[in-house]
Amino acid sequence: MNKIYQYLGASILAIALISIVGCAPTQKQEGTGEYFDDTLITTKVKTAIFNVPVLKSSEISVETFKGVVQLSGFVSSVDASYQAVSAASAVGGVKAVKNDMQIK
Secondary structure, three states: OHHHHHHHHHHHHHHHHHHHHHOOOOOOOOOHHHHHHHHHHHHHHHHHHHOOOOOOHHHEEEEEEOOEEEEEEEEOOHHHHHHHHHHHHOOOOOOEEEEEEEEO
């Protein structure tokens, strides 16, 4: 009976270690915690852009990876582009903003 508990304990430990290593971040892949942080940042940036009256938030796409926000889509002017970047930069947790927006 003792052997069964030892095997069971070792199996549970092995599964726990594999799970922890599987969730670890790499250079090209986020960890679980980073994914949730980036999702929160994306939501906050979308809200900040929505609150700028000059911008059409439906035409601006927001993606976040490891705190770096990428804005893409279309804006009406260079000034609108600067306002979107400024709004995104003001959000807490944003490390950098990549501006891939096009002027239409």
